[in-house]
Amino acid sequence: MNTEELELLSDSKYRNYVAAIDKALKNFEYSSEWADLISALGKLNKVLQNNAKYQVVPKKLTIGKRLAQCLHPALPGGVHRKALETYEIIFKIIGPKRLAKDLFLYSSGLFPLLANAAMSVKPTLLSLYEIYYLPLGKTLKPGLQGLLTGILPGLEEGSEYYERTNMLLEKVAAAVDQSAFYSALWGSLLTSPAVRLPGITYVLAHLNRKLSMEDQLYIIGSDIELMKQ
The missing domain is CATH 1.20.930 (Transcription Elongation Factor S-II; Chain A)
Incomplete structure (x- = not known):
């Protein structure tokens, strides 16, 4: 208490x-x-x-x-x-x-719900993230990896909530800063095999092929040791 x-x-x-x-x-x-x-x-x-x-x-x-x-x-x-x-x-x-x-x-x-949620439940859960989690901004960082692991299952190609999930992830990235976002994203991919495909899909979709990698170093994240794994 x-x-x-x-x-x-x-x-x-x-x-x-x-x-x-x-x-x-x-x-x-x-x-x-x-x-x-x-x-x-x-x-x-x-x-x-x-x-x-x-x-x-x-x-x-x-x-x-x-x-x-x-x-x-x-x-x-x-x-x-x-x-x-x-x-x-x-x-x-x-x-x-x-x-x-x-x-x-x-x-x-x-966080574990979206992967197993019924279609009727998913919009309500996404709304909670959009309305109550996004405004937390950088204070999301301590729980960021868990949040991304929880959201990524919604990034299923062709699914009804693909665009909404993608937009939510983009807003989370903007809220916490890109480098912190991608560090947490790579952490999610390392520890949670179930989200590797949607995670890599997100990275590839947001990689600007017209720019050099040096201009997009934030995608590597801030934890170099993590990337070595």
Whole structure:
């Protein structure tokens, strides 16, 4: 529990909020079917929305864990969509500074989703990245490799979301700076075989053949040792 949350505990309404979150989280423990998870997420969403004036979300570690569990690839798209609603509610409440601080907490569930998501889920997930992640700019850098590994599966030739994914990647590159972007991209390709084809496709599509390599050194990235691998 951080200092900000400790200070808020002097507010009786915030303490009631904490208790309501605890109660909502209990519903996940008793969920045995996917419909139960949708119901549990709905109750959690209601508590969050009713207390949106508080930018500090209590029990965020447990919430992050439960949301990640609800994005398990074995679960149906309906559960995924409901969980993404919860993410959006939280992101609206906490704002960009807190999201940047808790990036790993919320991203651990989101980043693996696109590769396994139903077609009905993909636009919602991409919207979360576009609306809430892009504005984080350079504060994305600590989680950049994970983000790229999460986005690249959408760069499938001929897919409905190819152009949108490509544009998102371009905007991420502009937000964090090209050299940092490509360093993270090569890191993704090295550690995640599943994204190598879309990753190389992206690099080749953005390599200007009219320019010398010296004029595009940012494509090599800033980690020369990584490139040697």
